[in-house]
Amino acid sequence: MKDLQGFYEKDKLLNFYRQMYLLRNFEEVAANMYLKGKIGGFTHLYIGQEATGVGAIAALFDKDYVVSAYREHGHALAKGISAKAVMAELFGKQTGCSGGMGGSMHLFDKNVNFMGGYAIVGGSIPIAVGIGFAINYREEELVCACFFGDGAINEGAFNEGLNMAKLYNLPILFICENNLYGMGTGVVRASSVSEIYKRACGFNMPSKAINGMDVIEVYEEILLAVKAIRRGGGPHFIEARTYRFKPHSMADPDRYRTISEIEMWRERDPIEYFSRRLTEQGIADADELKQIKESVEVEVQEAVEFAEQSPEPEWTHLKELVYSE
Amino acid sequence: MDAFKRISLFGIVTMAELTYREALNQALREEMRRDSRVFIIGEEVAYYQGTYKVTQNLLAEFGEQRVVDTPIAEEGIVGTAIGAAMTGLRPVAELMTVNFSLLAMDMIVNHAAKIRLMFNAQVDVPMVIRMPQSAGNQLGAQHSQLFEAYFMHCPGLRVVLPATPADAKGLLKTAIRDNNPVIFLENQSLYSIKGDVPAGEYLLPLGKANVIREGEEITLISYSKMVHECLAAAEELAKDNISAEVIDLRCLNPLDKKTIFDSVKKTRFAIVVNEAWYTGSAGAEIASLINENCFEYLDAPVKRISAYDIPMPYNKNLEQAVLPHKDDIEKVAKRLLMGEELWLKR
Ligand SMILES: Cc1ncc(C[n+]2csc(CCOP(=O)(O)OP(=O)(O)O)c2C)c(N)n1
Ligand SMILES: [Mg+2]
Numbered sequence: 001m002k003d004l005q006g007f008y009e010k011d012k013l014l015n016f017y018r019q020m021y022l023l024r025n026f027e028e029v030a031a032n033m034y035l036k037g038k039i040g041g042f043t044h045l046y047i048g049q050e051a052t053g054v055g056a057i058a059a060l061f062d063k064d065y066v067v068s069a070y071r072e073h074g075h076a077l078a079k080g081i082s083a084k085a086v087m088a089e090l091f092g093k094q095t096g097c098s099g100g101m102g103g104s105m106h107l108f109d110k111n112v113n114f115m116g117g118y119a120i121v122g123g124s125i126p127i128a129v130g131i132g133f134a135i136n137y138r139e140e141e142l143v144c145a146c147f148f149g150d151g152a153i154n155e156g157a158f159n160e161g162l163n164m165a166k167l168y169n170l171p172i173l174f175i176c177e178n179n180l181y182g183m184g185t186g187v188v189r190a191s192s193v194s195e196i197y198k199r200a201c202g203f204n205m206p207s208k209a210i211n212g213m214d215v216i217e218v219y220e221e222i223l224l225a226v227k228a229i230r231r232g233g234g235p236h237f238i239e240a241r242t243y244r245f246k247p248h249s250m251a252d253p254d255r256y257r258t259i260s261e262i263e264m265w266r267e268r269d270p271i272e273y274f275s276r277r278l279t280e281q282g283i284a285d286a287d288e289l290k291q292i293k294e295s296v297e298v299e300v301q302e303a304v305e306f307a308e309q310s311p312e313p314e315w316t317h318l319k320e321l322v323y324s325e
Numbered sequence: 326m327d328a329f330k331r332i333s334l335f336g337i338v339t340m341a342e343l344t345y346r347e348a349l350n351q352a353l354r355e356e357m358r359r360d361s362r363v364f365i366i367g368e369e370v371a372y373y374q375g376t377y378k379v380t381q382n383l384l385a386e387f388g389e390q391r392v393v394d395t396p397i398a399e400e401g402i403v404g405t406a407i408g409a410a411m412t413g414l415r416p417v418a419e420l421m422t423v424n425f426s427l428l429a430m431d432m433i434v435n436h437a438a439k440i441r442l443m444f445n446a447q448v449d450v451p452m453v454i455r456m457p458q459s460a461g462n463q464l465g466a467q468h469s470q471l472f473e474a475y476f477m478h479c480p481g482l483r484v485v486l487p488a489t490p491a492d493a494k495g496l497l498k499t500a501i502r503d504n505n506p507v508i509f510l511e512n513q514s515l516y517s518i519k520g521d522v523p524a525g526e527y528l529l530p531l532g533k534a535n536v537i538r539e540g541e542e543i544t545l546i547s548y549s550k551m552v553h554e555c556l557a558a559a560e561e562l563a564k565d566n567i568s569a570e571v572i573d574l575r576c577l578n579p580l581d582k583k584t585i586f587d588s589v590k591k592t593r594f595a596i597v598v599n600e601a602w603y604t605g606s607a608g609a610e611i612a613s614l615i616n617e618n619c620f621e622y623l624d625a626p627v628k629r630i631s632a633y634d635i636p637m638p639y640n641k642n643l644e645q646a647v648l649p650h651k652d653d654i655e656k657v658a659k660r661l662l663m664g665e666e667l668w669l670k671r
Contacts, residue, residue, distance in 0.1 A: 040463030040641055092463070092640035103465045103639030119467040120425065121397045154396035155428065182397055184373035190396040256372060313640050318647075322635055 004216065004281055013283055014292060016058065016215050020050040020271045022296045023074040026083055029300050030073070030090055034250050038308075039090045043104045046074035048245035051270035052177055053078045055218025056145060056240070059226055065113045065131050065144040067124040070105035071177075071244075072117035075147055080112040083303035093310035100313040101321065115144075121182075122155030124148050125174070129161050132170030132235070143229050145173045145222075151182020153199055154190055162203045162235070169234040173225055174200070176237070177212060179244045184256040200237035212240030213270045243268075340521040348490040348522045349379045349455075349511065352497035353417065355525070357387055360415060363501060364391040367402055367419030367455075376421050377457060377516055399425045403432035403454060410452040410506075411440065417501060423458035423472050423510065430475075437506040438481030449504040453497070459513040459550060460600065460637055461648055469637035469644070471601035473548075476508040477577040477610065483507040483531055484577040488552035490520035492575055495529030503531060512550045532579030536588065540570035543658050544588040546611060547598040548574040551649065555598055558654035567662060577607050585611065586619050593624040594661050598654055603631040625661050630654055 004013060027045045034043050046053065053074040057066065068075045076086055081097050089096025090104050097109045105119040115131060118124045128146030135142045152158055153176060165172050178196050180187055188194045200207035206228070210221045218240060225236040243265040247254035278284045343351065357363045364387075369376050371384040371394040384392040395402050399420055406416035420426050426433065433454065440450050460469035476484045483505050487493040493511070500507040537552060538559050545555040552573040559569040570588050574581065589595045595615055597608035612627040630649045638644055660668040 041465060041639065042468075089639075098639075100640040100643075101466075101638045103463060105467070106465050106639070119465060120428070122428075123467075151397045154398045154401075156398070156400050157428075183376075184369050185394060185396070189394060312642055313638070315643060315646055318635060318638060318643055 004277065004283060010283055013278060014288070016054055016219070017271070017274060017278060017284075017289065018292050018296060019054045019058075019078055020215060020274065021293055022083065022299065023050045023053065023077055024271055025293075025296050025300050026077060026086070026303070027073055029304060030087065031246075031250070033090070033304065039104065040092065041103045041105065042070070042249040042251060043090070044071040044249045045244070045246040046071050048265065048270070049177055049179060049212065049242045050074060051215040051274070052175070052212040052218050052240040052242050053147075055215040056147075056175055056222045056238075059219050059222035060143060060145055063113060064142050064226075065115050065135075066147070067115045067128050067131065067144065068117050068147040069121065069124055069149060069152065070117055070119040071149065072107055072147070073104070076107040076109070076114055076117070079109075079114040081107065081109045081114055083299050084306040085109065087300075087303035088307040088310050091307040091310070092312070093307055094313040095306070095310040122148065122152040122157035125152065125157045125161035128172050128174070129164050129170060132165060132172040133168060135171050136168070141230050143171045143173055143226050145175060147175050147177060149182060150176060150178040150180065150187045150196055151185070151190065152176070153196060162200060162205065162237075165235040166203045166205050169232070171229045172235040173222065173229060174235060174237045175222075176239045177242055178239050179242050181244075181248070181256070183248045183252070186256075195239075197237060197239035205235055205237050206233070207237035207239070209239040209241060212242030213268045213273065215270060215274055338527075339524045341524055342519055343490050343522040344516065345487075345490045345493050345511070345518050345520075346377065346379055346516040348494040349497055350381055350383070351522070352494045352501070353380065353383060354386065356498055356501045357383070357391060362413065362415045363417060364393065364409075364414060365417050365419065366393040366395060366406060368395055368397055368421050370394060370419050375419070377513065379455070379511070379516075380419065399429040400432050403429040403437065406452045406454070407432060407437050407440070407450055410450045411448045415451050415501060417453045417455060420454060420456040422468065422513070423456045424468050424470050426454070426456055426472060433476075433482070433506070433508070434479050438479050441481065441505075450506050451504045453500045453507045453509050455497075455509045455511060457511040457513045457516070460632070461514060461644060463639055463641055463644060465639045466636040471599070473510055473577055473599075474601060474605055474607050474610075477607050481506065482578060484510070485531060485575065486510045486512070486549040486577065487575065488512075488515070488549050488573050490518065491522045491527070492529060492535070492573070494522050495527045496531070496575060499528045499531055502528075507531075510549065514550055529575070531576050532581050534575055534581035534584040535573040536570060536584065537573045538569070538571040540568040540592065542568045542592055543594040543596065543662060544570045544572060544585075544592045545596050545598060545654060545658070546572045546574065546585060548577065548607075549600065551598045551600050554649065554651040555654060557651040558658065561651065561655045562658055565659070567658065569658060580611075582614060582618070585615065589615055589619045590622045593622055594658075595623070596628045596630060596654060596657055596661065598630045598649060600649060601632060602634050603629065604634050606631050625664075628657050628661055630657055
């Protein structure tokens, strides 16, 4: 375990902790709200993968872009969409970050350059290429981080998108969150190359597999990649090895994984692992962490109340949304 | 269901009450037992037992060679099916939902539908692409679409949409034996409905509509889930002594024009209902066929009921407002029969 003392400011570390716990608690509460019928649709939980989203997005500038798939509550919160706006979106309310139009799979907030969750597997990849293209076109020093799952690498969009990104030397960070399954299909049954980062080598793209359960490792690796991209190094590829603790969606019976496999990964819980590190290395004590948790829980409760009390979107408004004037 | 309880050469056809899902599963199982060239290919069809459990237990009976799990690669799935069909197999591809068929549209439209004519009928492409479609479950804009009109627009494809468990079985079995690419559109919201299904060999011809309720004064034409909305509307209309005939088209290609025209000529009023968007819908095609062929029999313009031309919002109330319902059908039927003037004065 790497020593954190002296390398990081305490605030930064506690903020990692706070963010990861925010993602966790937000989704635990959202799952409850789903069971109560307050939230509809599929609802795919990110629980277990928090270190990847938090570590990666912390390594970006505020103005950098993020695109993601449908398991994107965590990315949206980490990028800075408020818990209120995300919860209200899950409730389908007008105050949601997509005005109640998108739902769980389609979060969006232009103010923080969170450019959307997309529910077609692989869909985020070509879109990221376009965002990278625009960044270069305007000669900005920004990066577009593109999140997708291990299942997406087998779609045609992956091949087309990665090739074009490299060909045009675009400032894109591809982050494949390898949680070992695309729905019920294990990576080894879906990809002819099971070490996913190698798939990017065929595009001549710098590529690396990292431990997605360790927020510090994710942060440091992504920081390196992003710096290289900003220097004009073109697209980079990161395979973050992680695990989702919950079923694919709220509708998935989850019969394709063994309990012991899930247990084994739960022992590597990214939040517990990090909190152990913080306390063992004397960076924070249990009380401080408890206080952080409590403040997060208050924030999430307030988000639920906000969502409950918010108005529904209006029919008249809907028709104005189809076309731009 | 009386229509099915007919006497066959071998005695009374035995019925079992099955869900739509079970009826499809039975059809697949029977066809796979009957013909070793039939195989299933798609995402989560084998070990997961099917996303909507339509392929449940087929892996156990037929093994991995005939129930093939794939990566998430719709173009690959359909392409594999085409190649296999061209060389003598009879694939049944499953796409998880119709929304993802767009990623395979090139294989479907540019390849499957064209190969026979383009190569002077030297090969057939005998394959089925099964996929569910529907809206109304708050799945958002990218997961709440109905695409039968896209497929219907393309010559070379058959388009089949069963509305009942018995039809699901009878049409799927025929589709698998058909020598053309068949787009077989199931409806997510129908998987759990129950109905009597004939046991064993039960084949329904493609292109034969079902007059599912007879009536005299107005014809309600639809397919898939909307058949049930039409039946419910007909029930309501009956309370006001209005006798509505309900036609379940079952297939959009081939389209049973005769059944449509005969009914419209009898009732002189027609409403076409589809769950998909209004513009360029299958309903639009059917309404225009009625106008072209039955104009002098009509006492009023053919009406169309559909979803609004709006990408589906997630919000539950708005989603329901976008979609067509039995009340809309009932209201439009009354308005049509009453005449615009009386309706407004009512
Ligand atoms: C094109 C397309 N095909 C199929 C689906 C259905 N589907 C939704 S999520 C999913 C699994 C994706 O797995 P992965 O990319 O590993 O992401 P994870 O769910 O693990 O985050 C599938 C097959 C879809 N949404 N889009
Ligand atoms: Mg995955």
